[in-house]
Amino acid sequence: MGNMKYFHYKNGQLYGDNVSLTKIAKLIGTPFYCYCANAIIDRCNELKEAFSDIDVLIAYALKANSNQAIISLIGKQGFGADIVSLGELERAKRANIDGKKIIFSGVGKSEEELERALNLDIFCFNIESEAELIRLNNIAKKMGKIAPVSVRINPDIDAKTHAKISTGKSENKFGIPYKDALNIYKKIADNKNLNAIGIDMHIGSQILDLKPFENAFTLMEQLIISLRNEGHNISHFDVGGGLGIAHGQDEKEPDIRQYAKIIRRLSKKLDIKIILEPGRWLVGNSGALITKVEYIKNGANKNFIIVNAGMNDLLRPTLYEAHHDIWPILEVKNHNKMTADIVGPICETGDYMAQARLLAKVEQNDLIAIMNAGAYGAVMASNYNSRGLVAEILIYNDRFDIIRERQNIDELIRADKVPNWIK
Numbered sequence: 387m388g389n390m391k392y393f394h395y396k397n398g399q400l401y402g403d404n405v406s407l408t409k410i411a412k413l414i415g416t417p418f419y420c421y422c423a424n425a426i427i428d429r430c431n432e433l434k435e436a437f438s439d440i441d442v443l444i445a446y447a448l449k450a451n452s453n454q455a456i457i458s459l460i461g462k463q464g465f466g467a468d469i470v471s472l473g474e475l476e477r478a479k480r481a482n483i484d485g486k487k488i489i490f491s492g493v494g495k496s497e498e499e500l501e502r503a504l505n506l507d508i509f510c511f512n513i514e515s516e517a518e519l520i521r522l523n524n525i526a527k528k529m530g531k532i533a534p535v536s537v538r539i540n541p542d543i544d545a546k547t548h549a550k551i552s553t554g555k556s557e558n559k560f561g562i563p564y565k566d567a568l569n570i571y572k573k574i575a576d577n578k579n580l581n582a583i584g585i586d587m588h589i590g591s592q593i594l595d596l597k598p599f600e601n602a603f604t605l606m607e608q609l610i611i612s613l614r615n616e617g618h619n620i621s622h623f624d625v626g627g628g629l630g631i632a633h634g635q636d637e638k639e640p641d642i643r644q645y646a647k648i649i650r651r652l653s654k655k656l657d658i659k660i661i662l663e664p665g666r667w668l669v670g671n672s673g674a675l676i677t678k679v680e681y682i683k684n685g686a687n688k689n690f691i692i693v694n695a696g697m698n699d700l701l702r703p704t705l706y707e708a709h710h711d712i713w714p715i716l717e718v719k720n721h722n723k724m725t726a727d728i729v730g731p732i733c734e735t736g737d738y739m740a741q742a743r744l745l746a747k748v749e750q751n752d753l754i755a756i757m758n759a760g761a762y763g764a765v766m767a768s769n770y771n772s773r774g775l776v777a778e779i780l781i782y783n784d785r786f787d788i789i790r791e792r793q794n795i796d797e798l799i800r801a802d803k804v805p806n807w808i809k
């Protein structure tokens with residue numbers, strides 16, 4: 387397992403780097419997310435290394451994990467940001483990421499968002515529709531600016547990933563159909579406050595097979611050649627994100643050097659700058675969600691391990707039928723196993739972390755770690771069932787810092803206002 391390097395047993399206890407997770411739990415309680423900074427730094431270096439001889443901008447897709455400490459850490463490695471909202475734009479700014487390294491993606495950019503991004507002189511707007519193109523041109527005109535744009539092309543490729551994270555098929559809401567591409571670039575050329583500088587795609591997330599990428603790149607290559615023949619100055623190709631990670635033992639990560647090799651060939655052939663938008667691949671394996679067993683319940687047909695983390699803390703199993711390995715915090719010396727559903731306290735049947743999982747026998751009050759939860763974990767958390775957002779911890783060698791305080795119930799209730807007429 388890739389992350390055994392960062393999460394490992396020492397003296398019978400699970401550690402993140404050189405910090406005992408039991409120790410953190412004693413100090414701050416459970417549940418909590420913890421991330422190993424070294425796992426993230428190593429990933430950044432691996433990616434930089436693989437692309438070292440390519441003209442590339444690596445823009446971290448903030449939505450995977452937008453804690454300010456994580457963005458700052460990745461920004462410090464020289465990376466830019468791929469953002470999808472005003473909130474993410476402000477986060478990137480406050481993490482000192484240069485506007486010139488910011489890419490704005492997403493299908494629903496509001497006027498306010500476009501205006502702010504224009505003000506910050508971001509590197510590129512990844513346009514997803516003709517209506518967006520017109521809106522951006524109008525705003526840029528009012529501000530006396532020229533907006534650098536790229537069009538997200540939907541290559542109608544099946545990324546062979548879960549339906550809820552597949553984005554590059556014709557039935558998905560994302561991008562502009564491949565066949566309409568030449569037309570839309572013509573329209574951009576007619577809009578004086580837009581400047582087409584690139585082209586982009588993003589076919590999905592958690593993609594473990596490089597073949598769909600290769601197929602999409604081949605299509606995009608032909609399109610780039612056609613666009614250039616028509617006089618459009620396409621100087622970069624943004625290949626999106628989507629590289630998968632091994633969430634469990636039966637998944638195998640794609641080889642990053644192989645991925646780089648495919649892109650290198652393309653980049654050289656077209657003499658084009660490359661933009662990468664990795665999210666999950668950078669942070670996914672760095673994190674775990676630590677939770678406590680509240681009860682063991684033996685149902686009529688199944689055993690349930692009821693833990694204190696729920697689908698409001700980690701939605702992935704419910705939303706994507708995602709697998710997360712589950713490790714006990716105390717190393718199991720005897721080999722007693724049990725098969726159980728690991729479920730949360732939320733009043734929903736869909737509230738589970740794992741189903742029919744064979745794992746080392748655990749007992750009430752034991753701690754367990756839900757592994758590979760660094761991406762699309764904390765960021766998707768909600769207050770459902772009036773549960774406060776959990777704390778987040780960053781471990782670095784033998785130190786750890788709270789990078790997000792646990793949200794207390796007062797804070798949660800205070801945001802609501804009861805009109806006087808009810809009181």
Ligand SMILES: *Cc1c(COP(=O)(O)O)cnc(C)c1O
Nearest residue numbers: 447491591627628663664665666
């Ligand atoms: C979500 C997203 C990414 C990042 O996807 P990962 O699978 O986390 O790498 C990149 N680009 C766009 C446009 C996205 O929507």
